[in-house]
Amino acid sequence: MIRLLDEAVLRLRLGQEGAGFDALARFIDALVPELDAGRVPVDASRLAAALREALSAQERGDVLWVADMLEHEVRPLLATATEDPRR
Amino acid sequence: MADHRDIFDRRWPGLWETLASARPPRTVDGPTATPSPTLVLDGIHVTSGTDRAAEARLQASAVPPGSRRAWVYGLALGDIPRVLLSRPELEQLDVVILSPAAAFQSLTRFDHRDWIEDGRVEVSVANVESRLCTPFAVAPACLKLAAPEALRLRDAVMLALAAPYQLEHLAGLAKVLEARVAANRPLIEADGDVASLFGSRIGSRAAVVAAGPTLASSFDWLSRHRADLTVIAVSTAVLPLLDHDIEPDLAVVVDHRPGARRHVAGLDAERLAGTPLVYAPTVDPEVLRAWPGPRLAASLSGKGVSRHLGGLRRGELFCSGTVTHVAVDLAVRLGAAEVVLLGVDLCYPGAFTHVPGAAPRRERVGGALGSVWVVNGHGARVTTETNMVGYLRDLEEYVARHPGVRFVKRGRDGAAIEGVEWLDEDGDDPTP
Numbered sequence: 001m002i003r004l005l006d007e008a009v010l011r012l013r014l015g016q017e018g019a020g021f022d023a024l025a026r027f028i029d030a031l032v033p034e035l036d037a038g039r040v041p042v043d044a045s046r047l048a049a050a051l052r053e054a055l056s057a058q059e060r061g062d063v064l065w066v067a068d069m070l071e072h073e074v075r076p077l078l079a080t081a082t083e084d085p086r087r
Numbered sequence: 088m089a090d091h092r093d094i095f096d097r098r099w100p101g102l103w104e105t106l107a108s109a110r111p112p113r114t115v116d117g118p119t120a121t122p123s124p125t126l127v128l129d130g131i132h133v134t135s136g137t138d139r140a141a142e143a144r145l146q147a148s149a150v151p152p153g154s155r156r157a158w159v160y161g162l163a164l165g166d167i168p169r170v171l172l173s174r175p176e177l178e179q180l181d182v183v184i185l186s187p188a189a190a191f192q193s194l195t196r197f198d199h200r201d202w203i204e205d206g207r208v209e210v211s212v213a214n215v216e217s218r219l220c221t222p223f224a225v226a227p228a229c230l231k232l233a234a235p236e237a238l239r240l241r242d243a244v245m246l247a248l249a250a251p252y253q254l255e256h257l258a259g260l261a262k263v264l265e266a267r268v269a270a271n272r273p274l275i276e277a278d279g280d281v282a283s284l285f286g287s288r289i290g291s292r293a294a295v296v297a298a299g300p301t302l303a304s305s306f307d308w309l310s311r312h313r314a315d316l317t318v319i320a321v322s323t324a325v326l327p328l329l330d331h332d333i334e335p336d337l338a339v340v341v342d343h344r345p346g347a348r349r350h351v352a353g354l355d356a357e358r359l360a361g362t363p364l365v366y367a368p369t370v371d372p373e374v375l376r377a378w379p380g381p382r383l384a385a386s387l388s389g390k391g392v393s394r395h396l397g398g399l400r401r402g403e404l405f406c407s408g409t410v411t412h413v414a415v416d417l418a419v420r421l422g423a424a425e426v427v428l429l430g431v432d433l434c435y436p437g438a439f440t441h442v443p444g445a446a447p448r449r450e451r452v453g454g455a456l457g458s459v460w461v462v463n464g465h466g467a468r469v470t471t472e473t474n475m476v477g478y479l480r481d482l483e484e485y486v487a488r489h490p491g492v493r494f495v496k497r498g499r500d501g502a503a504i505e506g507v508e509w510l511d512e513d514g515d516d517p518t519p
Contacts, residue, residue, distance in 0.1 A: 011252075013135070013142050014149065015227035015245075018473060019252040061231045061459075064142070065132045072137045 001030045005075055012067040021058065024070070031078075042081040050074045091194045094203050099210055106194065106212075109187035109234070117196055126164065126196060128189050133163045133228040143170050149224045152176075158183060158220045160244050161229025162190045162210075165199045171224065172205050180205075181220070184212045185241060186232040213237035219244060235462065242476050245459070249473050260343075264369045267343060268399075271372050274382070275399055281365050281385040281417070282402025284337075289422035291317050295414045296335065298323035299432025301498025302442040306331040308497065309429065316427070319418055321410045322350035322374075324430060325359075327444035334358050339414045340374060341367040341387065341406060349446035351377040365417060367406070368399065387413065389481075407481035408474060415485065425493040427510060432501030433479045434461050434471035464499025464509055471502065479504065 004027035011020030028051075034040045050073035057065040095103040117126030121136035135142040143166030150157040150171060156179045159167050168182055184190045190212075193199070202208065213233070217240040225244055233241040268275075294309060294316045296302065302324065309318070310333060320328055320335035322342065328335055338359075340347060348371060356379035364378040367387050375382060384399075387406040405416040411431055418426045430442060460468040461479060471479075479502055486494050486506035494507040 010145070013145055013227070015146075015225050015230060015248045016252060017227075018249050022252075060130045062131050063227055063231075064135055067142075068132070068135050068137045 001027060001034065002075065002078060004030060005070055005078070009067045009071045009075075012063045012070075015063070017063060020063070020067075024054075024058075024066075040078065040081050042077045047074065047077050050077070090200055091203070094200065095210075098203075102210065102212065106184070106187045106191040109191055111188055112192065112232070115192055117192070126189075126193055128192060128232055131228050131231050133189065133193065133226065133232075134166060139164065139166050143167050146224050146226065147171050150222045154222050155179070157181070158223040159226070160213075160223055160240070161185050161226030162193055163226035163229055164193055164197050165202050167224050167226060168202045168208065172202055172207065178207060180208050182208060182210045183217065183240070184210065185229040185237040186234050187212055188234070189229060189232045213240045215239060219247060223247075238462065239480075242480055245473055246477050246480070249477070253474075264343060267371075268368045271368055271370070271375065272399070274372060274375055275368055275384045275401070278382040278384050279363070280401050281383040281404065281420075284363075284365075284383065284417070285402060285420045286422050288317055290424045291422060292425045292427065293317040293319060293418035293421065293423035294427045294429055295411065295418055295431065296320040296324045296328060297411045297414070297428070297430040297432070298327060298441045298445040299430040299434075299498070299501055300436045300439045300442050301432050301501045302327060302430030305429045305497045306333070309333055317418070317421060317423065319414045321414050322347060323410075323441060323445045325350065325354065326446060327442050329355060329358060330444045335362055337363055337365060337417065338378075338380075339365045339410055339417060340370050341410045341413055343367070343369040343371065345371060347371055347374050348377070350374070352446065354379060365404075365413070367413070368401075385413070405485060407478065407485075409478040411478065412482060412485065415482065419489055419492055423492065425495065428494065428496040428504070428507065430498065430501075431482075431496060431504075432498065433475045433482075433504075434463065434469040434502045436463065436469055436498075436500035438470070461502045463501060464496075464503050469500070469502065475502075 004023050008020050008023035008027055011023060050069050054066045054069035092103050112128040114129055118124035119127060119136055123136055123139040125132055125134045125136045147167050147170035153176055155176060157171055158181045160183050162182060162184050168180060171177055171180055214236050219240060230241050230245055292315055296318060298321060318335045319337045319339060322338060322340035325338050351374055359379045362380040363383050364380060365383045365385050366375060368384060384401045386401045386403045388403050389405050389407040404413045406413045415426060459471055459473055461471050461476060463469045483505045495510045496504060496507045497510045499509060
């Protein structure tokens, strides 16, 4: 799941939007069942706020801000929750 | 700012005035109060606001080590040029400005002296003649902010960035498509060959009918001129045409996805019994069996097209990702002297995807102008998708390769196509 997030960030910063937003969609598809099952203990309101900001940035085409939200807001929340250190 | 102007005036006379005279963005914020101060123009961050240096290193890595010359598309805040100029082997760096307005804001709010004085740097502004050069790195935000004069170069950069992902997607489909051709083999062997139509209508006037929203404004015109036209409909346009009592002379389908079944669901078998369907060998066999008329198989050739005929040879038609290309090439191969494009929008006029009555019609999510746009026949920007930009540019190249054929288009709310004249809404003669 973190791998998909990192893939999305990488592709978006390189301007590869198709690949980037595809990875983002797959990340969200992987995240939702994990959240529903309680397997990712995160601050849900912070995560929701960060994802809302990312999706709002996506709507206006602000891809680098999407990447910033994912890398520097969403990822730290999930990394802490899953104890998945950055490689 | 004065230092920047002096450097520009000395190194690139006239360029500063070009940047300064550009219409400014509607909103400007910067330097921002973020960990990495950046610039936000019309709601678009031109760089990361958290770690510009790491982002620039990543973006610069698109230029292979050891490159002696490179291009950077988009000035942004100068971070990518800084990284590339740290390479001692680099002999020349061409920085191409895609948005003069954005560049001016950047040069008046951030310090660029450290790199614009480097003798290896050449700065220029993209124009309509600009072409993509490699190897290159790109500041993605500048693609969003590109000026109209930079549109072609913007599209070339965007399509180059998207190409690896598209090829990967196509490669992933290869086995599926091979299996599809194998399943269709009995049909293909029994059906006719599209080559039998080639040269059958020399000097004719053909209408290629796609299902874009502007088709709605052409039904009356099409009815009035029906007798003088060879009407070639893409599969999604068949139902809307029948709804307006227009039977096509030919229909074309290339979509391999199950959704194509909706294009032929509920068709009036009696009205289409004599209408041949030209199809690609990878089309869903259910779609082929649902067609009430005769069928003609075709091979497809073009960029990124998988050719999986398993040894079967059929007449070849050009395709670079959309059935519209195939329909246009069919018209030309028939021998048409003039091709009229109807409903060939290649964008989302009115924020809809298709004309009313077309099976896949839906309202595009996010009706406001999106981040990918083209210019329509009124000179206004219309939202589109990256893949449709590719189809548009490939169609323009196709038109340029066929100077002996006259191409005209109706529906100014759709994308303008270079080399294709507009057909007046009320008259019959092309207007510039």
